[in-house]
Amino acid sequence: MGEEGGGRSCGTTRELQKLKQQALEYYQENDVPRRLEELLNSTFYLQPADVYGHLANCFSKLAKPPTICKVVGKNVLDGLGLPTLQVEIFCTIQNFPKNICSVVIATHFEVHENDSWELAEAEEAERLEAVSTAVQWVNETITEELQGLGPSSQAEVDQVLRTFFESKVQEDKERKELEKVLEDSTVPTPFPLMPPSPPPPPAKKKGQKQGRKDTLPEKPIVPPDPVEPVLCGSMAIGAVSLAVAKTSAILGNSPLYLNIAALKHRQGMAMLLEIQKHINRTIEVLPPLKAETKKGHNGGKKGQQQITGKLSHLGCLTISYDTIEQPLLLIQGICANLGLEMGTNLHLAIDCAAHELMDYSRGKYEVMMGTHKSAAEMVDLYVDLINKFPSIIALIDPLRKEDSEQWDSIYNALGSRCYIIAGTASKSISKLLEDGNISIPKSSGLIIKHTNQTTMSDLVEITNLIDRKKHVTVFGSTEGESSDDSLVDLAVGLGVRFIKLGGLSRGERVSKYNRLLTIEEELVQNGRLGFNEEHSFYLNEEAEKATEALEAAAALAGELPEAPQPIFPTEVVEESART
Structure with missing residues (x-):
């Protein structure tokens, strides 16, 4: 036994010495620091398994990147x-x-x-x-x-x-050009038709005074633009780009949102993180639900009939109502029962979805069953609504994109009081990047979505463009969402102002809310999350110039200290009601 044990010991020693010599030669050839050589000198006192483990760790650091x-x-x-x-x-x-x-x-x-x-x-x-x-x-x-x-x-x-x-x-x-050529070659050329004779001028009505103008007909409605x-x-394209970004985050052992943020703020990231570690987030905890209430859930009198509805595929409650204000009063009543103050604890964003309200046979918007309004009347409706409910901070798609004049009117009337956001009324990201113009229709912000050929670089480029134009970016989910929660990481990483997720229901949307809460907890623990209690609105051009002049004068006088900007000022916009 002694000889056998001694032989095994000598064999193990020779193997270790040989392995040590091979490793030293490799390190010397590859110019590895001397500390690795010292590590190998100490392997004589380790067990064989420990030796191989240390060597594996050393070699893994020299391995080719994934x-x-x-x-x-x-x-x-x-x-x-x-x-x-x-x-x-x-x-x-x-x-x-x-x-x-x-x-x-x-x-x-x-x-x-x-x-x-x-x-x-x-x-x-x-x-x-x-x-x-x-x-x-x-x-x-x-x-x-x-x-x-x-x-x-x-x-x-x-x-x-x-x-x-x-x-x-x-x-x-x-392919389309070839198909058109083949189609034109097979269709016979028709004979030109004689143009119809012009209609006779309208007869002058009896008793009509000379020079009196007839009542001008209503301006014909602009037909909808063809679907892009x-x-x-x-x-x-978009899926592969996102998958690669997520892969890089996993291999780097970092959250996806930090990977996206680094992609956007590659040069200024370290500076921003240094600023943000001195900013603490103030968290308001909502009061618990009251055990008993004398009012109904809609804030009305006891015994009042409750409004019922069904859940849409967006996870939102669709209800019938008698007035435009009724859904908003419902929300207001619920908040009062919960001890929440509208405009302080909770703000509203209304997805008006005006393109779905247009009655093309009448040329007007049908805001309620049997109630039709022209584009100009819609502007007055929104102004009246904001006057009654100042807690509304955003109107999404208040008009069709074809009603450009009315977009100008509503922006001039309400642009200093709430965000006028173009969602469906905006072009796709690829078109926006191609044109470089995000001001049509005139708005204070855009909704962007990660779909189709949109890459991570496209998202960075479009948000940079929107930021340069002093517009607000809203990152929105699509209607047919999956349970993949990467959308939230993209929104936080890109530093958008709002995220539009739909109702807090259905697994594919709840998962995104949960991911948002997780990110919030991580950023609060790391001291990286800033908080801004007030909503700042981008005013119309005249007000912007006056504000800039006042700020410049105050800065010169030393009265306007520079405030650090939060690195991830992401907020949530829920679809609370539809006009």
Whole structure:
């Protein structure tokens, strides 16, 4: 036993010495610091398992950084049970492929609950084709294009995706031009028709005085703009870009929102974090629900009939009402019962969705059943509403984007008192970046969404553009959301002012509220979350100039100290009511 044990001991010693010598040669060839050599000199006193563990740790630090080896697209279901795209990222880590993360992107299709079965069937087929094409793009070309790239190289990845998408756009354009040529060649040219004779002038009415002007007819309603075309499969671009960003965050052991924030504030991030650690967030805790109340839940008298409704796919309660003010009075009454003061503890943002209210047969908005108003009358309606309910801080899509004159009117009338936000009335992110103009229609803010070909770099670029124009950015969810909560990280990382999540119901939306609370807790614990008690509004041009002049004069006089800006001033906008 002694000889056998002694032999095993000598063999182990020789193996350790040999391994030590090989490691020293490797370190010397690769110019590794002397501290690693000292570590190896001490391995003689360690057990073999400890030696290999230390060596593995040392070599892992010298290993090649993770690179993308495969991107996989899948057809999955969203929160409404409809098809959408899932993307998985595989990376090569220490010579082994590993599944790092997956994301699910929502489709751009709107959900119309009252559509006929024919329209619903046609849209379902279009949605399925869009998802199938996106899956094909990811599994064929995109995965090949991204192989070997590092997930931390977000700008390089996004540029590859943009180039690929531009090629697809060009292919689609050439295909449509060819189809048009073939169609024109097969259709016979019709003979020109004689133009109809002009109608006779209207007869002069008897008794009409000379020079008296006839009553001018109402200005014809502007037809809706054609729906902006969306290239089939474009959601692959946005999904892959988000998946790569999330992969980089996971590999870097950091939250996604910090990864996005670093992407946007790469140069000024350290300075902003230094400022923010001196700012403490004041948290208001809502009072508990009262055990008993004498009033009904709507704040009315005891015994008053309660308003009932159903839950929409947006997670919001849809109710019937007799007046425009009734839903707002309902919210006001509930807040009074809870001890909340409107305009202090709670502010309202109304998603007016004016494009859904237009009655094209009458050329007016149907604000309630049987109540129609022109675009000019809508402006007066909103002014009266803000006068009655000053706690409303935002009107989203108060008019159709085609009513540009009335957008100017409502902005001039209310722009200093509440945000006038363009959601559906705004162009897509790609169009906004292409035009570089976010002022049509005239508004104080925009809703942006992560859909289709939108990349992480696009989101950074559009929010920078909106910030430069002193507009407010609202990051919004889509109607067919999934349970993926990356949207919240994007909103916080981009530093947007508001996030629009819909009602606090359904798993795919509750998960986002939970993620928002988690981020808030993390930032409060780290001392990185600033708080601004008052809402600042971007005034119209005349008021802006006067305010800037006063601020400049006060600053010169030493009366206006510079206030540090919060790095993540994200707030929540719930869809509380629809006009």
